[in-house]
Amino acid sequence: GAVVSQHPSRVICKSGTSVKIECRSLDFQATTMFWYRQFPKQSLMLMATSNEGSKATYEQGVEKDKFLINHASLTLSTLTVTSAHPEDSSFYICSARDYAGPFGGYTFGSGTRLTVV
Amino acid sequence: DAKTTQPTSMDCAEGRAANLPCNHSTISGNEYVYWYRQIHSQGPQYIIHGLKNNETNEMASLIITEDRKSSTLILPHATLRDTAVYYCIVRGGQGAQKLVFGQGTRLTINP
Numbered sequence: 001g002a003v004v005s006q007h008p009s010r011v012i013c014k015s016g017t018s019v020k021i022e023c024r025s026l027d028f029q030a031t032t033m034f035w036y037r038q039f040p041k042q043s044l045m046l047m048a049t050s051n052e053g054s055k056a057t058y059e060q061g062v063e064k065d066k067f068l069i070n071h072a073s074l075t076l077s078t079l080t081v082t083s084a085h086p087e088d089s090s091f092y093i094c095s096a097r098d099y100a101g102p103f104g105g106y107t108f109g110s111g112t113r114l115t116v117v
Numbered sequence: 118d119a120k121t122t123q124p125t126s127m128d129c130a131e132g133r134a135a136n137l138p139c140n141h142s143t144i145s146g147n148e149y150v151y152w153y154r155q156i157h158s159q160g161p162q163y164i165i166h167g168l169k170n171n172e173t174n175e176m177a178s179l180i181i182t183e184d185r186k187s188s189t190l191i192l193p194h195a196t197l198r199d200t201a202v203y204y205c206i207v208r209g210g211q212g213a214q215k216l217v218f219g220q221g222t223r224l225t226i227n228p
Contacts, residue, residue, distance in 0.1 A: 006160070032214060043204070044161070044218040093160050095216070106151070106216055108160035 002028050002098040006109030013084055013116055021079045021112045023094030029074035030096035035067070038091040038111075050077040084116045121205045126223040135192040137222050139205030142186040149208050150181060151216065152190045154201040161204065161218075164190065195226045 003026040013019050023033055031052045036044040048069055049057040056069035066088075068080040077096075081088055092112045098105035122140040129135040141150065149168050153161040165172055165179045167188070172179045178191040192199055204221040 004160075034215060036218075043220050044155075046215055046217055049215055091158070095160075097214070106163065108153075108162070110160045111158070113158070 002096070002101050002105065002107040004030075004094065004096045004107045004109040006094050006112055008112060009110060010113045011115070013114070015085055015116055016083055018080055018082045019084055019114060021081075021092055021094070021114075023077045023079070023096065023109055025075045025096045025098070025107075028096075028098040028100065030077075030098065031074060032097045033071060033077040034095040034097075035069060035077075035079050036093045036095065038093060044093060047079075081114065084114070086116045089114055089116045121207055121219045123203075123205055123219060123222045125220065126225070128225050128227055129192075129195050131197060131226050131228050132194055135195040135199065135224060135226070137190040137192075137203050137205075137224065138187065139190070140187045141205070141207045144185050144207050145209075146185075147209065150179065150185075150188050151206040151208055152177070152179065152203065153206065153216075153218075154199075154203045155221075156201045164203075197226050197228065200224060200226045 005024045005026055007022045033050040035047045037047050038044045046059050047062045050069045050071040052071045052074050058064045066082055071077040094109045095106055149166055151166040152164040155161045165174055165177050167179045167181055181188045202221040202223050204218050206216050
């Protein structure tokens with residue numbers, strides 16, 4: 001079945017630096033990917049929809065200049081957290097949609113735990 | 118997308134059937150019902166989805182009421198590994214893209 005690989009699984013960075021998270025579809029082409037954020041004991045919150053070759057669509061309240069999304073190929077989307085601060089510490093999860101997949105195609109990565117110190 | 122309502126938590130004994138309810142009273146005719154689960158500190162895992170008819174796969178069964186305003190996910194023989202947060206999501210039909218997660222049900226399987 002469809003597999004989505006997310007890297008890194010864990011990252012610790014200093015406040016003020018930027019961190020890049022990669023999301024890859026391994027065995028299918030994903031024209032659409034999604035980025036979520038999840039705080040402890042809370043549900044997943046959709047941050048943005050990433051479309052290959054075009055600008056991402058951000059959800060209300062998500063700062064597009066802080067969370068830069070690039071979807072330059074059909075198998076890779078990246079999320080860059082710029083000038084990270086401790087309040088950006090969270091679990092970030094990507095999802096890719098395989099339109100040809102057997103279940104509507106939404107497959108999730110294993111997540112990236114970001115800690116900003 | 119229609120909003121869903123799920124109980125915050127449920128318990129079930131190992132080996133018994135776990136029945137997780139979901140209300141989606143504002144669902145429209147072309148919206149699908151999806152179920153995902155999330156085991157601690159992992160990405161969500163697809164379980165099953167349906168539109169109108171009941172569905173069954175190797176993991177679970179999905180029972181959708183005739184008026185489509187509610188559904189029940191059934192894990193026929195729950196094991197300890199089924200302990201997770203279960204999310205019921207309603208997604209629009211053709212052209213609709215995103216999955217929006219509610220609060221889900223924290224299911225605990227007890228030995």
